[in-house]
Amino acid sequence: MTVRIVVLAKQVPDPETPPSQFKIDESTNSVIPPNGVPLVVNGFDLNAVEAALLLRDGGADVEITVLSVGNEFVMDAMKKPLAMGADRLVLVDDEGLDKIDSSATVKVLAAAIEKDGPFDLILGGRQASDWDQAHVTLGLAEVLGLPLVSLVQKLELNGDSVSLQRVIPDGYQAITAPVPAVLTITNELGEPRYPNLRGIMQASRKKPEIFSLADLGLSAGDLAPKLELKKLYVPESNKQVELIEGEDEADSGKKLALRLREEKLI
Amino acid sequence: MTTILLVAERDQQGEISQASLQSVAAASGLSDAQITVAVTGEASGSASSLPVEKVVSISEISSGDSGIYEQATADVAALVASTNPDVVLFNKSDFGSVVGARLAFRTDSAFAADCTEISNASGSVSVTRPVYGGSALAEFEIASSPAIVTLRAGAYEPTSKTGSPSVETAAAGSADIRASVTDTVAEARDGVRLEDANFVVSGGRGLGGPEPFSVLTDLANALGGAVGASRAACDAGWIDHSHQVGLTGKSVSPDVYVAVGISGASQHMAGCSSSRAIVAINKDGDSNIFKEARFGVVGDWEKVLPSFLATVRELKA
Ligand SMILES: Cc1cc2nc3c(=O)[nH]c(=O)nc-3n(C[C@H](O)[C@H](O)[C@H](O)COP(=O)(O)OP(=O)(O)OC[C@H]3O[C@@H](n4cnc5c(N)ncnc54)[C@H](O)[C@@H]3O)c2cc1C
Ligand SMILES: Nc1ncnc2c1ncn2[C@@H]1O[C@H](COP(=O)(O)O)[C@@H](O)[C@H]1O
Numbered sequence: 001m002t003v004r005i006v007v008l009a010k011q012v013p014d015p016e017t018p019p020s021q022f023k024i025d026e027s028t029n030s031v032i033p034p035n036g037v038p039l040v041v042n043g044f045d046l047n048a049v050e051a052a053l054l055l056r057d058g059g060a061d062v063e064i065t066v067l068s069v070g071n072e073f074v075m076d077a078m079k080k081p082l083a084m085g086a087d088r089l090v091l092v093d094d095e096g097l098d099k100i101d102s103s104a105t106v107k108v109l110a111a112a113i114e115k116d117g118p119f120d121l122i123l124g125g126r127q128a129s130d131w132d133q134a135h136v137t138l139g140l141a142e143v144l145g146l147p148l149v150s151l152v153q154k155l156e157l158n159g160d161s162v163s164l165q166r167v168i169p170d171g172y173q174a175i176t177a178p179v180p181a182v183l184t185i186t187n188e189l190g191e192p193r194y195p196n197l198r199g200i201m202q203a204s205r206k207k208p209e210i211f212s213l214a215d216l217g218l219s220a221g222d223l224a225p226k227l228e229l230k231k232l233y234v235p236e237s238n239k240q241v242e243l244i245e246g247e248d249e250a251d252s253g254k255k256l257a258l259r260l261r262e263e264k265l266i
Numbered sequence: 267m268t269t270i271l272l273v274a275e276r277d278q279q280g281e282i283s284q285a286s287l288q289s290v291a292a293a294s295g296l297s298d299a300q301i302t303v304a305v306t307g308e309a310s311g312s313a314s315s316l317p318v319e320k321v322v323s324i325s326e327i328s329s330g331d332s333g334i335y336e337q338a339t340a341d342v343a344a345l346v347a348s349t350n351p352d353v354v355l356f357n358k359s360d361f362g363s364v365v366g367a368r369l370a371f372r373t374d375s376a377f378a379a380d381c382t383e384i385s386n387a388s389g390s391v392s393v394t395r396p397v398y399g400g401s402a403l404a405e406f407e408i409a410s411s412p413a414i415v416t417l418r419a420g421a422y423e424p425t426s427k428t429g430s431p432s433v434e435t436a437a438a439g440s441a442d443i444r445a446s447v448t449d450t451v452a453e454a455r456d457g458v459r460l461e462d463a464n465f466v467v468s469g470g471r472g473l474g475g476p477e478p479f480s481v482l483t484d485l486a487n488a489l490g491g492a493v494g495a496s497r498a499a500c501d502a503g504w505i506d507h508s509h510q511v512g513l514t515g516k517s518v519s520p521d522v523y524v525a526v527g528i529s530g531a532s533q534h535m536a537g538c539s540s541s542r543a544i545v546a547i548n549k550d551g552d553s554n555i556f557k558e559a560r561f562g563v564v565g566d567w568e569k570v571l572p573s574f575l576a577t578v579r580e581l582k583a
């Protein structure tokens with residue numbers, strides 16, 4: 001029987017943007033997209049796509065649906081999971097949906113999942129690299145009333161249950177959970193695969209299925225924020241580095257140690 | 267008056283953790299605060315002498331539910347329902363991240379994760395949290411109650427005060443425990459814990475492979491410290507992920523943090539910026555790490571580090 005997997009994926013600014021290029025428009029409390037720095041699928045969400053693909057590699061018959069809530073989607077970015085091997089891309093695309101808070105996002109995701117039909121597993125990323133809340137996937141489990149395991153680095157399907165490894169500070173836990181379940185995936189799972197040419201070609205032919213808020217029976221009024229953003233700013237740093245220079249690099253190393261001793265730091 | 271339910275955690279010795287003592291300090295700093303501490307298991311030891319009004323004991327965390335925390339979520343949700351606090355405060359730990367996030371949806375409340383500041387000076391609760399990996403700070407106002415907040419380790423000094431709270435035991439909430447932990451595999455740690463070390467030396471992608479970490483280990487051993495790493499080094503498999511420092515790794519605040527071959531991405535700095543002195547060894551003088559460091563050497567670690575280590579050993583001899 002086909003195992004239906006929904007992977008939650010968010011479009012975010014590339015988190016590897018160098019700090020010097022990271023700018024904020026303080027009049028609108030929003031990030032100014034740096035020139036040439038593209039939008040990407042959140043990194044941990046690609047780990048979640050990879051987790052689903054690994055189940056397929058392991059021999060399971062899986063159908064992978066990638067679901068995203070937002071606005072002004074960049075198809076080149078959002079089709080990456082399809083190019084990796086996911087089957088479907090479902091977008092809830094409506095004005096302003098790229099600016100809602102995590103509680104509203106959960107509402108929209110829950111409505112979209114309900115509309116899209118039955119599923120066995122929901123995989124989300126560990127956290128989204130824009131607001132770093134690590135909230136949405138956990139909230140979705142609560143709203144859907146499903147078992148939740150966070151920080152999964154390995155998963156195996158055994159019929160009606162999943163066997164998981166969950167990362168803890170010094171190792172991992174082995175966990176069994178019944179299906180359907182909601183899991184958050186972390187980068188310890190391993191690097192997401194690179195799309196190959198065939199995957200890229202297939203993805204280019206696939207069309208995303210698009211829902212509006214109205215299609216889900218929701219309106220902007222249902223999505224009032226619980227957190228009100230008052231101010232967004234780049235913290236000022238007044239740190240001044242003291243560069244240690246010796247006659248050569250080895251001498252610099254020696255002088256560094258002496259300087260730290262002088263400051264009673266070592 | 268602002269009523270606060272602070273969900274505390276224990277350290278390995280069973281005492282209230284340093285991170286929770288930081289949360290007590292943060293809560294005590296709110297104006298007109300009335301604090302209740304919830305603690306898992308019996309409210310003995312340091313829990314019974316916290317500088318707060320009341321301590322409530324909730325269910326012990328069972329080994330099968332650890333990391334999933336269905337019971338703790340149910341217990342805290344029941345306490346929230348019966349006491350209607352304005353703020354529910356957690357540490358941004360494994361426990362706080364899971365229970366806080368779940369509780370927010372179970373009680374239809376606002377959730378702010380990994381905050382570095384909380385205040386109620388303006389009447390309603392406001393928090394500051396690093397966003398975009400730490401590249402920016404965001405200030406949020408939470409007008410509804412309860413506001414569910416997790417606090418970043420190191421954001422406040424732990425309280426040193428004590429008191430004589432009343433102690434109660436709460437009725438357990440009804441929990442639907444479905445997922446269960448069958449085994450725990452933890453790396454045995456010899457030497458000082460990364461989180462507690464006064465000296466930390468971390469390696470990044472610039473080390474180029476796993477072998478150089480043995481030089482870092484020698485340096486850490488010479489100074490009674492611990493070895494950390496960037497995510498790039500961990501993802502490459504050069505060192506176990508338990509050594510990762512940063513936003514999604516461990517938070518450290520040693521006297522000296524030496525970053526070797528690490529570029530200083532905001533997500534890495536999120537885990538070490540409260541160190542007393544950051545020292546950078548990097549061959550690229552334009553690297554962001556030099557904007558965060560107090561001392562630095564622009565150079566190749568292969569040349570800088572051996573003489574640094576040798577000099578440290580001489581100084582220690
Ligand atoms: C949501 C999210 C969470 C994240 N969480 C974390 C986290 O918890 N911790 C973390 O570390 N990262 C985290 N990251 C990743 C982070 O953004 C960076 O990608 C990562 O920290 C880079 O690691 P690095 O500095 O080792 O590598 P690079 O950025 O590649 O830097 C390598 C450095 O080594 C220097 N170098 C090269 N050769 C030498 C030499 N011979 N001698 C001296 N210097 C040399 C180079 O000049 C360069 O500065 C996270 C990212 C995201 C999106
Ligand atoms: N707008 C969104 N659309 C789809 N998935 C999302 C969205 N926002 C968050 N998620 C999922 O929830 C995870 C945690 O996000 P967050 O709680 O915002 O840190 C992400 O890694 C995604 O898997």
